């Protein structure tokens with residue numbers, strides 16, 4: 001049963017509190033470019049493939065990779081690694 005499975009993993013399960021402590025959180029501020037003739041490279045969240053919008057919460061892992069905070073939080077509930085470089089995201 002699924003219930004027993006989740007009980008077996010309790011010790012390694014990441015909680016929201018642990019994630020919040022280890023993921024650096026900030027508000028996204030678009031780069032201040034007064035005039036940009038060329039299309040500047042948009043940063044994308046690799047989890048949902050969407051752009052960062054101004055004011056959204058961004059979460060940065062220890063490896064330096066950034067995602068939407070809500071995306072990386074959901075990701076870490078399932079897998080404790082970085083979606084890009086596969087390094088362990090949170091060392092407990």
Ligand SMILES: [Zn+2]
Pocket residue numbers: 045046047048049050067068071
């Ligand atoms: Zn995202």
Ligand SMILES: [Zn+2]
Pocket residue numbers: 061063064065082083084085086087
């Ligand atoms: Zn990474």
